[in-house]
Amino acid sequence: MTKLTRRRFAQTAAATAATAFATASLPKFALAQIGKPAELKFPPGFLWGCATASYQVEGAVNEDGRKPSIWDTFSHTAGKTHDGNTGDVADDFYHLYKEDIQTLKGLGCKGFRLSVAWSRVFPDGTGQPNPKGLDFYNRLIDELRANGIEPYVTMFHWDLPQAIPNGWQSRDTSKAFADYAGYVAKHLSDRVHHFFTTNEFVCFTDLSYKIGQFAPGLKLGDAEVNQVRHHAILAHGLGVQAIRANAKSGTKVGIAENANVYMPIIETKEHIEATRKATRIGNAPFLTPVMEGKYPDEYLQREGANAPKVEPGDMKAIGSPLDFVGLNVYTADYVRADASSPLGYEIEKRPTSYPHMASPWINIAPESLYWAIRNPSDIWKAKEFYITENGCSSDDVINAAGQVEDTDRVMYLRNHVTQMHRAATEGYPIKGYFLWSLLDNFEWADGYSKRFGICYVDFKTQKRTPKQSAEWYREVIKRNAVV
Ligand code: GBH
Numbered sequence: 027m028t029k030l031t032r033r034r035f036a037q038t039a040a041a042t043a044a045t046a047f048a049t050a051s052l053p054k055f056a057l058a059q060i061g062k063p064a065e066l067k068f069p070p071g072f073l074w075g076c077a078t079a080s081y082q083v084e085g086a087v088n089e090d091g092r093k094p095s096i097w098d099t100f101s102h103t104a105g106k107t108h109d110g111n112t113g114d115v116a117d118d119f120y121h122l123y124k125e126d127i128q129t130l131k132g133l134g135c136k137g138f139r140l141s142v143a144w145s146r147v148f149p150d151g152t153g154q155p156n157p158k159g160l161d162f163y164n165r166l167i168d169e170l171r172a173n174g175i176e177p178y179v180t181m182f183h184w185d186l187p188q189a190i191p192n193g194w195q196s197r198d199t200s201k202a203f204a205d206y207a208g209y210v211a212k213h214l215s216d217r218v219h220h221f222f223t224t225n226e227f228v229c230f231t232d233l234s235y236k237i238g239q240f241a242p243g244l245k246l247g248d249a250e251v252n253q254v255r256h257h258a259i260l261a262h263g264l265g266v267q268a269i270r271a272n273a274k275s276g277t278k279v280g281i282a283e284n285a286n287v288y289m290p291i292i293e294t295k296e297h298i299e300a301t302r303k304a305t306r307i308g309n310a311p312f313l314t315p316v317m318e319g320k321y322p323d324e325y326l327q328r329e330g331a332n333a334p335k336v337e338p339g340d341m342k343a344i345g346s347p348l349d350f351v352g353l354n355v356y357t358a359d360y361v362r363a364d365a366s367s368p369l370g371y372e373i374e375k376r377p378t379s380y381p382h383m384a385s386p387w388i389n390i391a392p393e394s395l396y397w398a399i400r401n402p403s404d405i406w407k408a409k410e411f412y413i414t415e416n417g418c419s420s421d422d423v424i425n426a427a428g429q430v431e432d433t434d435r436v437m438y439l440r441n442h443v444t445q446m447h448r449a450a451t452e453g454y455p456i457k458g459y460f461l462w463s464l465l466d467n468f469e470w471a472d473g474y475s476k477r478f479g480i481c482y483v484d485f486k487t488q489k490r491t492p493k494q495s496a497e498w499y500r501e502v503i504k505r506n507a508v509v
Contacts, residue, residue: 065505065507065508066444066447066507066508067505067506067507068447068450068506068507069450070506072450072457072458072459072506073136073137073176073412073457073458073459074134074135074136074137074458074459074461074499074502074503074506075135075136075137075138075139075175075176075178075458075459075460075461076130076133076135076137076138076139076460076461076462076463076464076480077138077139077140077414077415077460077461077462077463077464078119078138078139078140078141078463078464078465078467079140079141079180079183079184079225079467080140080141080142080143080146080183080185081095081097081113081116081143081183081184081185081468082113082116082117082183082463082467082468082469082470083116083117083119083465083467083468084113084116084117084118084119084120084143085113085114085115085116085117085118085119085120085121086118086120086121087113087114089120090146090156090158090159090161090162091146091149091156091158091159092143092145092146092149092156092159093145093149093150093187093188093189094145094187094188095143095144095145095185095186095187095188095241096185096186096187096188096193096241096242097113097184097185097241097470098112098113098188099188099241099242100240100241100242100243101113101241101468101473103243106241106243106471107470107471107472107473108471108472108473108474108475109473109474109475110473111468111473111474111475112468113468115485116467116468117465117466117467117483117488118488119465120162122488123165123166123169124169125490126464126465126490127169127170127173127175128173129464129481129490129492130170130173130175130464131173131174131175132500133496133499133500133503134500134503134504135175135503136174136175136176137175137176137177137178137458137460138170138175138176138177138178138464139178139179139180139222139282139414139415139460140163140166140177140178140179140180141179141180141181141182141183141185141225142163142179142180142181142210143159143185144181144182144185144186144187144203144206145159145185145186145187145188145189146159146160146162146163147159147160147163147206147209147210148187148206148209149187149189150187150189151186151187151189151190151202151206152190152202152205152206155209160210160213163179163210163214164213164214167179167214167217167218168217171217176219176220177217177218178218178220178221178222178412178414178460179210179214179218179220179221179222180221180222180223180224180225180282181203181206181207181210181221181222181223181224181265181269182203182207182223182224182225182230182261182265183225184225184226184229184230184234184240184241184470186199186230186241190202193235193242194230194231194234194235194254194257194258194261195235195246195250195253195254195257196257197257197260199257199261200257200258200260200261200264201264203224203261203264203265204261204264204265204267204268205268207221207223207265207268207269208268208269208271208272209272211268211269211272211273211277212272212273215269215272215273215274215277216274218277219276219277219278220277220278220279220280220350221269221273221277221278221279221280222280222281222282222352222414223261223262223265223266223269223279223280223281224258224261224262224265224281224282224283225282225283225354225414226282226283226284226354227255227258227259227262227283227311227312227313228284228312229284230258231251231254231255231258231311232251232255235250235251235254236251236254239471240470240471247332248329248332249331249332252311252329252332252333252334253334253335255311255312255334256334256335256336256340258312259311259312259315259316259344260340260343260344262281262316262344263316263340263342263343263344263345263346264343266279266343266346266348267343267346270346278349278350279348279349280348280349280350280351280352280410280412281316281348281351281352282352282353282354282414282415283312283313283316283351283352283353283354284353284354284355284356284415285305285309285312285313285353285398285402286304286305286308286309286358286359287305287355287357287358287359287391287394287397287398287401288300288301288304288305288308288358288359288360288361288373288397288401289301289358289359289360289361289391289393289394289397290360290361290362290397291360291361291362291374292362296363297361297362297363299363300361300362300363300364300370300371301361301371301397301401302401302404302405303369303370303371304359304361304369304371304373305401305402305405306322306405307322307324307325307369310322310324310325311325313402315341315344315345316344316345316348317345317351317402317405317406317408318345318406319341319342319344319345320341320345321333321334321336321341324369348408348409349409349410350408350409350410350411350412350457351402351406351408351410351411351412352411352412352413352414353398353399353402353411353412353413353414354413354414354415354416354462355394355395355398355413355415355416355442356387356388356394356415356416356417356418357387357388357389357390357391357394358389358391358393358394358397358398359373359374359391360373360374360391361373361374362374376389383418383419383420383434383435383438384418384419384420384421384476384477385418385419385472385476388418388419390438392438392441392442392444392445393445394442394445395413395416395442395443395445395446395449396445396446396448396449398413399411399413399446399449399454399456400449400452400454403454403455408455409455410455410456410457411454411455411456411457412456412457412458412459412460413446413456413458413459413460414460415460415461415462415463416439416442416459416460416461416462417435417438417439417461417462417463417478417480418434418435418438418439418478419469419476419477419478420432420434420435420477421477422435422466422477422482422493424482424491428491429491429493429494430482430491430493430494431493431494432493432494432495433494435480435493435494435495436494436495436498439461439495439498439499440498440508440509443459443502443508444508446459447508461480461499462478463478463479463480464479464480464481465479465481465483465490466478466479466481466482466483466485467479467483479493480492480493480495480496480499481493481496
């Protein structure tokens with residue numbers, strides 16, 4: 027192809043193809059060049075995995091010394107979850123983890139993201155550790171490693187020990203979290219090389235203390251909510267320090283954050299610039315201070331007297347450098363540049379026809395998986411990125427043949443993975459992808475009414491049935507490419 031320009035080549039190839047169609051015998055070179063679109067390959071060693079979280083899958087809430095978390099209390103309070111569903115049994119992963127690890131292995135997953143239930147390890151949140159609680163994670167991690175699967179461990183995925191006084195309203199909770207995280211890192215880092223501090227700040231702060239939709243279900247005022255948010259990011263920062271102080275050297279520490287993602291409505295310089303502004307301002311209470319060690323001025327001005335009370339040293343801890351940034355991505359907003367707007371941009375309204383998945387909040391936005399990586403990379407130059415969650419709910423049913431034809435999930439996933447491929451191709455340091463989730467599970471306030479798994483779970487029998495999306499994912503992993 028050296029002597030031909032691309033365009034000339036395309037013309038020649040097209041002419042050849044036309045002839046070939048006429049004679050129904052395609053010359054070999056044309057077959058090779060135009061009959062086979064290039065495979066969208068990921069870089070060698072790209073990590074494919076699945077993600078879960080303790081309270082959503084484990085069950086066994088009273089076993090081996092575990093004490094209640096705020097989610098046990100909340101889900102057992104009338105009217106808080108769909109149909110009063112609780113995580114008492116969930117996927118019974120506490121007992122069935124070996125079977126589920128075989129499923130992961132069968133898919134070809136080389137990574138598994140799990141979270142540790144704080145109240146298994148410290149039933150009262152602080153004080154005496156419970157060796158039997160930690161033992162579960164020792165068994166789980168050993169089993170994963172024996173099957174060639176690298177554990178990626180989240181320290182906190184919302185199941186705060188009920189015994190902790192005043193939950194995240196108390197500054198002491200940030201310190202308690204750091205002590206717990208340091209303890210876990212000390213005991214697991216001989217076999218776990220990647221830790222995430224907290225999962226999704228907005229969910230265990232705003233949704234839990236402002237909206238009241240999640241445990242503990244409070245509806246506090248702005249100043250108190252901003253303080254809760256501050257304690258959450260402080261817990262992350264102190265957690266990073268405690269993990270580094272206690273873990274084996276070489277252990278990597280990051281976060282799993284559902285940052286708001288902004289996509290340009292049109293890919294022009296001005297709209298892209300607008301999404302960068304939106305990324306900083308739209309994540310002002312959480313990811314921005316974590317990356318910059320400082321709240322954005324716009325946030326502090328906007329909150330005025332309600333701004334969080336910050337003590338000396340807090341911001342330095344909060345801005346502790348990270349080894350990687352983990353992003354949970356489900357949806358995103360389109361943004362346009364707007365010189366007449368105070369911040370220089372506007373978030374586009376959604377028409378009522380905008381498509382969404384079974385959960386109405388999952389407005390479909392495949393390009394989110396490109397911009398979720400590109401903007402934080404361009405702005406903050408983070409060293410490495412992982413997609414720590416991506417997936418969707420579908421109205422899955424088992425058909426007469428015993429299969430789940432979750433074509434909408436396959437469509438959703440393929441398009442997102444294609445956009446992540448774009449980020450990898452452009453050289454953004456994206457190292458791996460954790461699909462949410464391996465199994466249908468306890469979907470928080472939605473209980474068991476929303477299914478996110480690539481394996482269907484019959485919650486009466488605990489039988490797992492891989493869906494078509496599991497077959498699709500197996501092929502992606504096998505070929506390390508979009509399929
Ligand atoms: C993540 O949360 C979690 O990390 C994971 O545990 C969860 O299972 C998964 O994603 C799927 O949800 O109904 O309009 O009021 C996602 C955070 C919090 C986003 C609740 C949607 C409800 C919005 N979600 N929120 S709405």
